[in-house]
Amino acid sequence: MSRSLALRAGGALLALALVAAPAAAQQQNTQGQGTEGPAGGAPEVQSVVPEVGDGRGGMNNQVPETTEKQAPTGGERPAPMREVAPTPAAPITAPPPNTARGDTSADEMELQRTLRGGVIEGRTTLPDTAAAILIQPEGRDWREFRNQWLFWIGAAAVVGTVALLALTFLVSGRKRIEAGRSGRSILRFGVLERVNHWMVAVSFVLLGLSGLNITYGALALRPIIGPEAFTALTFWGQAVHQYLSFPFVLGLFVMVAVWLRDNLPTKVDIAWIKAGGPVAKGHPPAGRFNAAQKALYWFTMGGGGLVALSGYVLMFPFTVTDVGGQQWAHIVHGLMAMVMIAAILGHAYIGSIGMEGALEAMSTGRVDYNWAKEHHSLWLEQETAKAREAVAPPSGARAVGAD
Amino acid sequence: MARLKFLCDADRCIECNACVTACKNEHEVPWGINRRRVVTINDGKPGERSISMACMHCTDAPCAAVCPVACFYGTADGLVLHDKDLCIGCGYCFYACPFGAPQYPRVGNFGGRGKMDKCTYCAGGPQQDNSRVEYTQYGSNRIAEGKLPLCAEMCSTKALLAGDGEIIASIYKERVQRRGFGSGAWGWRTAYKETVTT
Ligand code: HEM
Numbered sequence: 006m007s008r009s010l011a012l013r014a015g016g017a018l019l020a021l022a023l024v025a026a027p028a029a030a031q032q033q034n035t036q037g038q039g040t041e042g043p044a045g046g047a048p049e050v051q052s053v054v055p056e057v058g059d060g061r062g063g064m065n066n067q068v069p070e071t072t073e074k075q076a077p078t079g080g081e082r083p084a085p086m087r088e089v090a091p092t093p094a095a096p097i098t099a100p101p102p103n104t105a106r107g108d109t110s111a112d113e114m115e116l117q118r119t120l121r122g123g124v125i126e127g128r129t130t131l132p133d134t135a136a137a138i139l140i141q142p143e144g145r146d147w148r149e150f151r152n153q154w155l156f157w158i159g160a161a162a163v164v165g166t167v168a169l170l171a172l173t174f175l176v177s178g179r180k181r182i183e184a185g186r187s188g189r190s191i192l193r194f195g196v197l198e199r200v201n202h203w204m205v206a207v208s209f210v211l212l213g214l215s216g217l218n219i220t221y222g223a224l225a226l227r228p229i230i231g232p233e234a235f236t237a238l239t240f241w242g243q244a245v246h247q248y249l250s251f252p253f254v255l256g257l258f259v260m261v262a263v264w265l266r267d268n269l270p271t272k273v274d275i276a277w278i279k280a281g282g283p284v285a286k287g288h289p290p291a292g293r294f295n296a297a298q299k300a301l302y303w304f305t306m307g308g309g310g311l312v313a314l315s316g317y318v319l320m321f322p323f324t325v326t327d328v329g330g331q332q333w334a335h336i337v338h339g340l341m342a343m344v345m346i347a348a349i350l351g352h353a354y355i356g357s358i359g360m361e362g363a364l365e366a367m368s369t370g371r372v373d374y375n376w377a378k379e380h381h382s383l384w385l386e387q388e389t390a391k392a393r394e395a396v397a398p399p400s401g402a403r404a405v406g407a408d
Numbered sequence: 409m410a411r412l413k414f415l416c417d418a419d420r421c422i423e424c425n426a427c428v429t430a431c432k433n434e435h436e437v438p439w440g441i442n443r444r445r446v447v448t449i450n451d452g453k454p455g456e457r458s459i460s461m462a463c464m465h466c467t468d469a470p471c472a473a474v475c476p477v478a479c480f481y482g483t484a485d486g487l488v489l490h491d492k493d494l495c496i497g498c499g500y501c502f503y504a505c506p507f508g509a510p511q512y513p514r515v516g517n518f519g520g521r522g523k524m525d526k527c528t529y530c531a532g533g534p535q536q537d538n539s540r541v542e543y544t545q546y547g548s549n550r551i552a553e554g555k556l557p558l559c560a561e562m563c564s565t566k567a568l569l570a571g572d573g574e575i576i577a578s579i580y581k582e583r584v585q586r587r588g589f590g591s592g593a594w595g596w597r598t599a600y601k602e603t604v605t606t
């Protein structure tokens with residue numbers, strides 16, 4: 006008797022606790038507002054700890070689920086126990102063979118994915134979708150790319166280009182203005198063009214240096230400056246890499262706007278290449294940009310676009326693609342970056358020590374008349390024609406004293 | 409010296425996620441990060457298996473190979489651990505890891521994804537064993553106390569085994585021989601370039 010009373014009391018307690026719990030939580034919630042609670046509004050205790058009392062816990066202390074009268078426990082069993090097990094009506098068949106469990110094999114699946122690509126994927130209860138991929142053996146291929154291919158291709162591209170340029174400089178020296186300086190100059194690049202060029206150039210150099218640090222720093226710098234300093238450097242280098250992507254990309258857009266028209270291929274370019282291009286005897290005619298400059302322009306626009314796109318994929322991982330896509334983005338980014346560094350090294354060489362009279366086009370904006378005549382004869386003709394037109398009297402004007 | 413490994417007997421795993429919960433609780437792993445997870449393949453179809461997966465502590469670990477700041481180190485027991493003070497959160501280890509083990513506090517990589525976190529095999533990090541600072545960075549160090557990882561210790565069906573590679577492989581082999589089936593040691597081919605033949 007006392008037992009059933011306890012049971013009922015326990016039930017009432019639990020029911021009370023159930024009703025009281027949300028109310029208590031709510032109270033906690035409102036109390037938490039504005040006070041020194043952990044986060045504004047969040048209750049300090051996230052759920053009410055249920056009382057462990059008479060009504061809960063314990064092996065047989067179950068709580069009735071209905072209000073119906075419960076048969077008292079401990080009485081006579083409704084049916085007496087069988088003395089012997091019943092004989093089954095139908096014979097029990099042997100358990101299904103193993104194959105009925107599905108022939109899932111870890112070894113086979115892993116081997117197959119390793120050889121043919123793809124991932125072993127399933128389902129998890131986690132919100133993180135990347136967690137559903139159980140095994141992606143491609144990680145090993147990506148490692149191979151980054152630690153072998155990118156490492157050596159990059160080294161060959163950067164060191165090889167520097168060596169090649171040094172050799173060129175030693176063998177043929179600085180390309181002079183053949184006719185000497187004329188003393189007259191002509192405007193080649195306006196302020197917007199120059200400022201934009203240097204914005205892109207500075208971002209590119211810092212992007213390149215911070216990028217190369219990611220590829221080679223652990224090998225080349227870490228042993229010298231120590232792990233802590235190297236981590237600090239690489240961390241800030243990464244920040245620089247990410248923030249400078251914005252001026253770099255902006256600059257590319259401006260370059261499209263201001264230089265695209267002058268970089269469309271023309272018949273003159275074919276003649277320029279046929280004449281021998283950069284190593285031609287004499288100076289084949291060229292417009293504002295020659296074929297090599299146009300090629301560099303299109304290469305930088307295309308390559309810069311690819312590097313920027315893949316870079317943003319790396320910067321916001323798993324927003325547009327999965328782990329395989331991230332790996333591809335990195336492969337594109339790394340390879341394109343290395344090739345671009347090589348190309349820009351060559352560009353910087355010609356623009357500075359490689360050729361007399363070239364750098365001032367991007368510093369003061371004005372180039373020597375003779376330099377323009379030698380390297381961009383058609384452009385010079387156009388410009389002078391334009392200038393003549395500008396200073397010429399209007400066609401309807403009559404000469405002084407004509408009437 | 410032992411070579412510590414994990415082995416998940418997928419024919420025993422009931423996807424109760426107790427290992428996941430135990431791990432999160434033991435190390436006070438922050439929100440959004442799961443050092444261990446249970447993946448169910450062929451869900452609801454023939455051949456369904458649930459596999460509890462975390463860092464496998466690979467031989468010749470890919471994560472360590474690609475880390476641009478070289479912050480990983482190996483222990484004498486074959487564990488792959490890392491130094492959070494050196495990590496820059498670039499996310500490369502996740503691209504290289506075959507098991508999706510590395511986890512990050514932040515989703516975007518803009519300014520880094522925060523210090524990478526992964527299963528330590530309950531062996532902490534480079535800090536003084538069982539110190540306060542080790543606990544806040546890496547969680548508890550059960551190995552230093554002579555205990556095995558909690559996930560495997562408390563697995564109700566003993567599907568998840570942790571310990572010396574040879575010993576757990578022989579336990580698994582014996583099971584497979586007795587019951588007549590087994591889907592194999594998940595991840596072993598990829599992590600250790602070996603399989604448990606039965
Ligand atoms: C235009 C926008 C760009 C963006 C958004 C971008 C973004 C990134 C990101 C997110 C990474 C991954 C590494 C990390 O986060 O620490 C990376 C790596 C790298 N980036 Fe860029 N980047 C850009 C442009 C460039 C340019 C112009 C270069 C070359 C001059 C370059 C060279 C590299 C290199 C070499 C790596 C390291 C590859 C490796 O070793 O794994 N990036 N970039």
Ligand code: SF4
Binds near residue numbers: 470488599
């Ligand atoms: S499972 Fe992933 S994180 Fe762990 S050692 Fe292997 S590659 Fe590194």
Ligand code: SF4
Binds near residue numbers: 479500502
């Ligand atoms: S996230 Fe950290 S541990 Fe992983 S590769 Fe990058 S720096 Fe290394």
